[in-house]
Amino acid sequence: MVSAINANGPAWTSEIDTGDRVLAVNSQSTTGQSAATVTEWLRGPEDSALMLRLLSPGQRRAHTVTLRRAKVPPETVFAFVSGPIVVLRVTAFSSDTAEEMSQYLDQATQDKNLRGLIIDLRGNRGGVLQQAVTAAALLLDHGVAAVTSGRDPQSNHIWAVQGGDMTNGLPIAVLVDGRTASAAEILAAALADHRRAVVIGSATLGKGLVQTVAQLPDEGELFVTWSRVIAPLHWPLQGLGVMPQVCTSLGEADTNRALHTLASGRLANQAAITASRAARYPLTVPNILAIRKACPAALGNDRDISVARDLINHPAWYKTAIAAIPDDAAPAAQLSAAP
Missing domain, CATH: 2.30.42.10 (PDZ domain)
Known part of the structure; x- marks a missing residue:
């Protein structure tokens, strides 16, 4: 069969x-x-x-x-249907990940009863940066998905997208945990910063460096850190990671309180969201730890999916979480290369 x-x-x-x-x-x-x-x-x-x-x-x-x-090539995207909601589990970002996502999104959007999309990035250790940017283009009409910045002018790049949202604005929840890293963090940050998705889970790993591999004469390899990744709202991914709008790593009781707060039109994790988006490179370790402690990195759990369904099924809650992301008020200089 x-x-x-x-x-x-x-x-x-x-x-x-x-x-x-x-x-x-x-x-x-x-x-x-x-x-x-x-x-x-x-x-x-x-x-x-x-x-x-x-x-x-x-x-x-x-x-x-x-x-x-x-x-x-091995699949990296797996689709599941949960009533009127489609769940896309993305395990890595390989050379075909964005195409896989596109095919599943095209198939899912044929259902006129579709109410929302959950993108599960828990445990995703990343992969090809360009694939994360292309995946973001499937869900954003336009904008900057990420910026890479380094000492060498060739490492500086603004990764802008102009594709077209395949879901026509359908509510999106992104699940992350303490193992979510690199390209997966780039996708989560891009969708959150553009107010296109609500991120749920815990603080992510914080792997925001781009590396290049040089082949050595003895057939060895030399990994060279080439640049750092800056999110659309100009905060650094390295060390800080992505701070979710809805935190589930502090236990069930705290998660329930966060949902009750959402129901009243406020976001329990607002202070940490504001602080993380206001952060600028270079960040000291104490500053990073002070922000991340609001939602400590942890392994994902079954509660994450349940919370994502709750937000999609309650449009007012979803809008409150989306609105918690601050406006882009940073000067253009933040996009320049670091010294």
Whole structure:
């Protein structure tokens, strides 16, 4: 039985759906065969033909699908449906992550009953910076997703996006935790700073440095820190991390109080949000710790998803959390390279 379809693979655009029963592979019946045997039949040389005989649920007549085998990179985006809400679990940012997100978003927005989107970045250690920027472009109409700043003029770059929000302004909640790092933090910061999403969870890791790899003559590698990442509202990701609008790392009782405060039109974590957005490089360690202690880094838990659903299902709560992000009042000089 087909349990899932890789968004990067040739089956994604074919007439294969999850739940289909595989009756035959290249005319070989699967009856009585083990899953390992059928899986081995599915493998083969790149670009070779693969013919599948399938039976879809509720259908009495089987159909045949012919594919061309291809090398498929591991998936990094996984989609789940929770009533009128779609959850996208992003495990890393590889060379195909933004394309995977685009395909799932395109599919999800076909549902006219869709009420919101949850992007789960918990445990995501990052990856390709450009993929985080491209992912942000899928959900922002325009604006700066991030700025990289360093000593070498070539390291200075303003990562601006102008794509078009695929969800047409649908409410978005982003889940983060203490393991969320690097490119994942860039996406969370971009969506939060543009008031496009509510970030829920704990303070993130705070890995806001861009590194380049130089190959050495002895086949070794030298990692060189090239630049630092500055969020759209001009605060540094390095050390500070992303401060969520709704903190869930202080325990269930504190989370419940935060939701009750939201219901009254205020944000419990407002002081930390304001302080984090006002922070500017260079930051001292005591300053970083003073801001982060409002929502200590922690592992994500099941409560995060529940809180995200609550915000999407209560538009007034969502608007209060979105409005907690301050306006961009920083001078243009903040975008210049650091000394």
